[in-house]
Amino acid sequence: MSTTLLVVDDDDEIRELLCDYLTDEGYHVLAAADGEQMHAQLETHAVNLVVLDLMLPGEDGLSLCRKLQGLPGLAVIMLSAKGSTLDRIIGLEVGADDYLAKPFEPRELIARIKAVLRRPQRLEALAQEPGPDEQRFAGYHLEHAKRLLTCPDGQVLSLPRSDYRVLRELLEANARVVSRDLLTRSAFGRDHLPDDRSVDMCISRLRQHLQHGDANAVQILTIRNEGYLLSIARLCTAD
Numbered sequence: 439m440s441t442t443l444l445v446v447d448d449d450d451e452i453r454e455l456l457c458d459y460l461t462d463e464g465y466h467v468l469a470a471a472d473g474e475q476m477h478a479q480l481e482t483h484a485v486n487l488v489v490l491d492l493m494l495p496g497e498d499g500l501s502l503c504r505k506l507q508g509l510p511g512l513a514v515i516m517l518s519a520k521g522s523t524l525d526r527i528i529g530l531e532v533g534a535d536d537y538l539a540k541p542f543e544p545r546e547l548i549a550r551i552k553a554v555l556r557r558p559q560r561l562e563a564l565a566q567e568p569g570p571d572e573q574r575f576a577g578y579h580l581e582h583a584k585r586l587l588t589c590p591d592g593q594v595l596s597l598p599r600s601d602y603r604v605l606r607e608l609l610e611a612n613a614r615v616v617s618r619d620l621l622t623r624s625a626f627g628r629d630h631l632p633d634d635r636s637v638d639m640c641i642s643r644l645r646q647h648l649q650h651g652d653a654n655a656v657q658i659l660t661i662r663n664e665g666y667l668l669s670i671a672r673l674c675t676a677d
Contacts (some may be wrong), residue, residue, distance in 0.1 A: 492519075
């Protein structure tokens with residue numbers, strides 16, 4: 439079955455060139471010029487990945503990317519003429535699976551699409567393995583399918599996809615150190631770069647969430663030159 443991509447870009451020439459190139463690579467490609475057209479395409483087609491331009495008329499790419507997080511299994515690669523480290527981090531923080539600065543080589547876009555699409559395949563394989571749908575640790579309750587974290591004080595947090603994947607990897611490590619490389623590949627489907635702070639931002643947000651309980655019961659420790667370790671007083675899974 440052909441993989442379906444949706445290209446969202448208000449520049450007619452760029453949108454047409456991308457659609458032609460991706461079609462030649464064997465993908466089924468849809469197009470949209472703005473957020474309204476994007477939603478119309480998503481309502482009528484099963485899309486695997488959205489190539490989303492940041493600067494769009496009306497609702498911008500960042501806002502649209504946040505909304506796309508509510509669609510399970512849909513990946514997003516953000517395109518932007520803004521290529522600074524801060525811009526890339528902001529794009530990844532709102533839920534993009536990858537971020538590509540314009541101008542770029544079409545071959546690089548293809549490579550990133552393939553890398554991002556491999557991530558859901560790995561998750562599907564893991565999902566087929568026996569395992570709990572829920573996990574409890576140090577008074578917290580994590581619902582994997584919904585990415586909901588219930589804190590000991592009763593507050594329910596909806597985790598961004600990247601934060602959830604980082605927390606899941608730390609839990610699965612069972613008190614072992616997890617490298618930044620592994621966390622980056624797990625959360626964003628790409629290799630870790632020397633100036634990449636994306637995982638560190640995920641860790642920072644998770645640490646804030648974990649302050650809702652006993653600070654001595656669960657902590658995310660930084661292990662210098664190695665990565666991160668989730669230290670919890672007790673770990674158990676739902677029956």
